[in-house]
Amino acid sequence: MIKGITKLFLLGSCALIVLMPSIVNAQSKKSSASKPNIIFILTDDLGYGDLGVFFQNQRKEKADQKLPYQFTPNLDKMAASGAQLTNQYCNAPVCAPSRASLLTGLNQGNAKVRDNQFDKQIENNHTIATVLKIAGYATSVIGKWGLQGETKDEPNWPAHPQKRGFDDFFGYMRHADGHEHYPFEGIYRGKKEVWDNYKNVAADLAKCYTTDLWTARAKKWIIDHESAKGPEKPFFMFLAYDSPHAVLELPTQAYPEGKGLKGGIQWLGNPGNMINTASGKVDSFVHPDYKNSTYDNGKVKNAPWPDTFKRYATATRRIDDAVGDILQLLEDLKISENTIVVFTSDNGPSIESYLPAGYPPNNPEFFGGFGPFDGIKRDVWEGGLRMPTLVTWAQHIPAGKVVVSPSMLSDWMPTFADVAGISAPARTNGVSLVPSLTGKGIQAESLIYSEYSEGGKTPDFKAFEASRRGRKRGQMQMIRLGDFVGVRYDIKSADDDFEIYDIVSDPKETTNLASIPSCNELQVQMKAKSLQARKADLEAPRPYDRAEIPAVEILDKTYPGLSWKFFKGNFPYVVSETGLTEVSNGISKHLGEEVPKARPGMTLYEGFIKVQSDGEYSFSLQASGKAYMRIHEAELIDADFGYQSVSQETERVYLKAGYHPVKIYYLREAGKERILSLKMRYKDGDWKPLKGTDFYAIR
Structure with missing residues (x-):
């Protein structure tokens, strides 16, 4: 037995935690026909609380005019047919490092992209795509990339997706391009480039709202793949939406009638009329569910929603429609039963809206986008890291399943390797989630750890605990051991104490247990584990980089x-x-x-x-x-x-x-x-x- 590694014995409020050794099913040999297709849908800045099934439906049930709410009917349906992961965390509370950890299976203590290293090249090493290609998969990424590495010799980016295991790429290469959702018009952030592998095709994309554009391209890619390869070759698609991040732009029109193969968003392929919503007026359509919505703003009981929040709700609803469209396509192609679909976000909700003067700023308080937690994007409080994650896999994941075991985005690489019948690389920090999703086997313990450095402060929201309103961020860490989360803000040294919260009984992190004597040993373990789980990176310096790692x-x-x-x-x-x-x-x-x-x-x-x-x-x-x-x-x-x-x-x-x-x-x-x-x-x-x-x- 190794003290501090396999068992932690604590008393009182910090009662017994058992960290079991990793145990998963033996590697299976799978034919290509039996391997499931995989679609991983990642949104940008969508909060845990923005989904109906996670939080918005609870607001609706309260029937309180002071609590406006959104609808996500298709995502709620997806949740009912599969699993909700209520304790899944992103690896970092901002997009680039979070996405890098997802793709490489490394936590932020070992990752090569950390902090605000936007457009830094993802290392030339194993990714989900390289692993699945070896397992016989066709691979595609559509939407936002932002991990290509800067170069003056474009389009020869050192970490172009096709140099990191993907057969095909269609989308925004640069991080900042994802701030604008009309690439041809560039109505708020200037014209942007959309790359079809190594060709910039933005000139053909007039009136293409990116949520619609990525959806149409994804449907086209799936249809083409099934027509050419069918069940002989499974596919992996990384569908990375760039909304509701940044500019809260509106679509040109209502989502087209129907869904799937014959309805919904369709790829037309004609320059200037590339998709079937590339007409009408750009940045104009507000979803009818929100167009005339009112709320009690504390002064007026039936005040109209400010336009900013109509925009936010419409952008979220557009993603919801797109997911329903894609799920129906899988049904129409008769591949839904052998396709895993994951829906989640890269980090918590944002205060950014990038709209002109005259629009009120975005405020996640309006809908409670951070859910029952405190914190937003760039915070390592739960609201910045806890993700709204849904998974469907017919005949494997029971309908309505709720998975409460903690996990991270970096767990998806070994999970997908597991279902593909291939071993994950030794370097991954993740574990397969197949046991917790299917109920078969014993779930290995996931390492829940995040570190991040950010100027600024946690917002001064009334919904947040007084102790963290306007809290200086600086160097931050979060670690979870069993039911307990440790958080450090504005870290000066490895000796700084963690705030400790029982995250199961106290999800809002209201009661800091660090001063309770029975939690002294847990404090020691958190300090030790947060050094034992990481390595220093010269490009993301930390005040504890030279702290000596405790022995066992x-x-x-x-x-x-x-x-x-x-x-x-x-x-x-x-x-x-x-x-x-x-x-x-x-x-x-x-x-x-x-x-x-x-x-x-x-x-x-x-x-x-x-x-x-x-x-x-x-x-x-x-x-x-x-x-x-x-x-x-x-x-x-x-x-x-x-x-x-x-x-x-x-x-x-x-x-x-x-x-x-x-x-x-x-x-x-x-x-x-x-x-x-x-x-x-x-x-x-x-x-x-x-x-x-x-x-x-x-x-």
């Missing part, structure tokens, strides 16, 4: 050496051991020499390295094949994707004296020379080669 206390007897397990197979990359069954195991004295050369596969070494002194340590790894090394739950060395055989990979880390858990994954081809060399040095001292006997294992 081992309660069981240890033995010199690293325990090892060998997994036979021709793996395409260094894979997670989750779901795999070892064919042999033992205790290693010499890294890389446990398995005969003739057997292709991966060896996983696990154990503890004991350092004698607090301070800076450097590790250097060389391998004849691919390798990956983790310390605690943080990436230390990635010698997998793009690694040149026998090149040296070095990383520095700050450690407290004591035992630190390590995992070393080693993948080599059969018959190749076995080289796995690991060295360590303390501060600027000499490098010391490490043998298996320099580690400690638990039997």
